[in-house]
Amino acid sequence: MKDTLKIRPMNRPEVALAIKWAAIEGWNPGIYDADSYYQTDPQGFLLGELNGEPIGCISAVAYDEHFGFIGFYIVQPEYRGRGFGIQLWQAAMDYLGTNRNIGLDGVIAQQDNYKKSGFHIAYKHIRYQKTGGGIIPPDIVLLDTVPFEELVAYDRQFFPAQRRKFLQNWLHLPNSAACGILNDGHLTGYGVIRRSQSGYRIGPLFADNEEIAEKILQALLTKGINSSVFIDIPDINPQALALVQRHKMQPGFEAARMYTKGAPDLPMNRIFGVTSLEVG
Missing domain, CATH: 3.40.630.30 (Gcn5-related N-acetyltransferase (GNAT))
Incomplete structure (x- = not known):
């Protein structure tokens, strides 16, 4: 039977x-x-x-x-x-x-199967890592000081849907840190680092330019002092690649971001780290 x-x-x-x-x-x-x-x-x-x-x-x-x-x-x-x-x-x-x-984010072994189900590769996410530490740069603010609705609106630029429910919890995880940078009172970038099974993971890291992204990355790295810190970056953002290479982060795990109806129109040049390979 x-x-x-x-x-x-x-x-x-x-x-x-x-x-x-x-x-x-x-x-x-x-x-x-x-x-x-x-x-x-x-x-x-x-x-x-x-x-x-x-x-x-x-x-x-x-x-x-x-x-x-x-x-x-x-x-x-x-x-x-x-x-x-x-x-x-x-x-x-x-x-x-x-x-x-x-x-979805497809591991290499499953990508052909996903293609058979109508998924198409948009780009790859590459996981980089280094040991955390350093000093928090100036201009960094805690996200608790930013109006939540402004944060939701800023995040929406980088994701195919509004994520209010998700962010309400994601920004306040135990053993995590969430910070950003303001310009004239408006958010110009933010990032989150959280404890993972091994070390810490950064995600997301969104910023209006590479300079802002670098400051936020430096601030987040201080949370993972003496621990491995991981970030998954889209390989089609050359500024993100330059950033992790400048910080001597080492590449490892790789997955392909795939979609059924084509890649959403997102500002990939401002996405320096994906939120999560599990939920996007």
Whole structure:
């Protein structure tokens, strides 16, 4: 008799299981990411169970009616090759529907499979790392001092959908720091660093120019003193590449940002670090 996979939405505690599995895969998720992810779309985290045992998961976060993002696509190793992954994948795609532009960050081994499902490579994210430390530059302000609605509006320039729900939690994670720079009272860049399974991860890092991005990067690096600090940068932003190279950050993990309906019209020259490979 063929094994039947039961697929259902996760509850909040079960999202921690997806993060645990992602850590085992070597993706280095943030320790406290679960609340931010789950609150963005509580119906968008799917668990696959076989005879009552969790064996796989996938996230399909619907930001609005126009954009969604897939992540946490994991089947436990002993259950791979039995068709359970494609069942999870289809459930996620069905949830997001055909009207949304859907994004994901695909590891090299899976990119051909994603292409078969209608995804197209827009560019690559390359993970860079170095040991944190240094001194906070002048002009840096804590994001708590910036009106939240201004921050939401600034963030919207760099993402295909408005992220109010996500940011409400993301900016206040335990063991994290969020800072930016103002010009004439208006936000010109911001970044967040958070504790991850190994070291710290920066994301996002958005800025109006490379000079602003560098100051914010320097400030964030001080949070991860004597720890490894990671940032995922889009390889089509030459200023971002120059920035990490100037700071002698070392490249490592790579993934391709892919979309079903083409790359959104975003100012890639001002995106110096993606928020998260799990939710965009």
